[in-house]
Amino acid sequence: MYKRIKSIIGLGLMFSLLLFVIACxxxxxxxxxxxxxxxxxxxxxxxxxxxxxxxxxxxxxxxxxxxxxxxxxxxxxxxxxxxxxxxxxxxxxxxxxxxxxxxxxxxxxxxxxxxxVMPEEEDSLVIEAVGHQWWFEFKYPTEEVVTANELHLPEDKDVIVNLRSQDVLHSFWIPKIAGKVDMVPNHENQLYIKADEPGLYYGQCAEFCGIAHAMMRFRVIVHTPENYQNWLDEMRTPPAKLASGSDEDEGRKLFVGNCSMCHTYDSYKKGAYTKEITSQYNRWEEWKNDKENSAIVSAPNLTHYGNRITLAAGIKENNLENLIKWIENPDEIKIGTRMKNHASIYRDENELSNEQINQIAKYLLSLKPSQESSATYNK
Ligand SMILES: [Cu+2]
Missing domain, CATH: 1.10.287.90 (Helix Hairpins)
Known part of the structure; x- marks a missing residue:
């Protein structure tokens, strides 16, 4: 008996040491x-x-x-x-x-x-970050750019992040750069951040916010000032025209018919920023008023989605195979999404064929700025 207790304690100590070493x-x-x-x-x-x-x-x-x-x-x-x-x-x-x-x-x-202490607004980049169950929306009000789950920043620049939530408590955290500060419904918090080196960083919601909390992540791409400007320019550049009859073009029609009520995909247009703010607000209001039957919900902006590194808020690599799986059944990648609960394509009578899902995925991956640009993403 004594020997058994000793070996259990020994194993426990070794396991704790292992956890300690991994954590370091x-x-x-x-x-x-x-x-x-x-x-x-x-x-x-x-x-x-x-x-x-x-x-x-x-x-x-x-x-x-x-x-x-x-x-x-x-x-x-x-x-x-x-x-x-x-x-x-x-x-x-x-x-x-x-x-x-x-x-x-x-x-x-x-x-x-x-x-x-926040830096002077005039000398800083001001970003709005909004927490949603379970993804992040990033808005650049002065630059009139909006995106989701991937935050682009210039290096060595003071950034003020205005933090909000559209539903429950979330928390904004980029472990290597700054945080964590809660995102609170009906209340704005501020976080000062500054990144000192270009690269790819990981972000994570740090406040339990429901079933998919652990899968509410984001990426931060820190650019040199020139590459950051290129990214902004690209976000205002339309995607290439699609060849009529191509899979991508068929996918576009399906997307416009089935998905575009919630997902904006053309925020590169002039004036699109203000429109997107209003659209997201209206989607949110409609969902709030009828959480069971609402046909629309606020959803990630998909402008230039083809340039994203990950899908499902930092969960999977953004490629055709994963995107098809995601559209087929989001629950298998991230349980509880509002897309699965509200999008009409998940009702039996509107179910898409495999070919149609493939076309939508190809269309989304084709969403990239058309002009050649010198921007290099720090993948
Ligand atoms: Cu969370």
Missing amino acids: NSDSPQSTFDPHGPIAELQKNLFMFTFWIAVVVFIIVEGGILYLTFKYRKKDDKLPVQTHGNLKLEITWTIIPAIIVVIIAIPTVLAIWETQ
């Missing part, structure tokens, strides 16, 4: 130990400062417990000297933790203040 891997795309922006850097430094103080406390306290356990373990049947209370000792072990808490609190409070 700074190569992981969501590791906070490899910061790429001032906010994440500040948070990491604060964590390390607190961590090392905790390590010292741990060693002293656990060392003391082990020392006393062995030194005063039962050696014979003699009753040891019985004492009660020690004023000096009790005052000491009350004051020392209080001092430690103050030492940790000072940089913590300073860091909280520092992250709350």
Whole structure:
């Protein structure tokens, strides 16, 4: 019995050590130990400062417990000297933790203040990020660009993200760059972010928001200033014309007939930004008024979808095979989507054939700006 307990404890310790080692891997795309922006850097430094103080406390306290356990373990049947209370000792072990808490609190409070100060709006890029069950909408009001699940940023630029939610609580977090701040319905929060190096970063909803919460992710693509400008230009460029009778063109007709009530696909047009804001609002209102039977819901903007890296909010690589699977049955990739519950193509009488699904997928992947551009995506 004793042996069994020992081996269970041993296995438990080994498993904990394994988890500890895995968690320390700074190569992981969501590791906070490899910061790429001032906010994440500040948070990491604060964590390390607190961590090392905790390590010292741990060693002293656990060392003391082990020392006393062995030194005063039962050696014979003699009753040891019985004492009660020690004023000096009790005052000491009350004051020392209080001092430690103050030492940790000072940089913590300073860091909280520092992250709350927003840069001047005139010198910053202002972005609206809206949380939906279970995807992210990104709007660039000054640039009049709207996209979903992939946030494009220029490097070394102060960015103010205005955070909102259209349904329940979500939380916006890019572990290597900044966060996390809650996205609250009927309330706007702000987050200051800045990325110091071009590259691809991972984002994640960090507040439980329903059945697909863990699958509510996004990507952040940080560009050099020139590439960022190219991306903006591309977002205002129409896609190439489709050859009549091609699979893509057939897919376009099917998409317009079945999907375009919820998914906007042409926000490259002039004035499209304001139109999209109104459309999303109306879709949302209609769904809110009749959650069971509403024919429309607010949905990710699919302008230049062919340039996206992932589908289903950062869950699968964006390619033909995955996109077909997604359209066939979204629940298999991400359970609970409103698309599955509300789009008419999922009702028996309107079901699409495999060929039609294939055509829609090909059409969506063809949605790319037509003109040659020098923009290089950091895939
Ligand atoms: Cu969530």
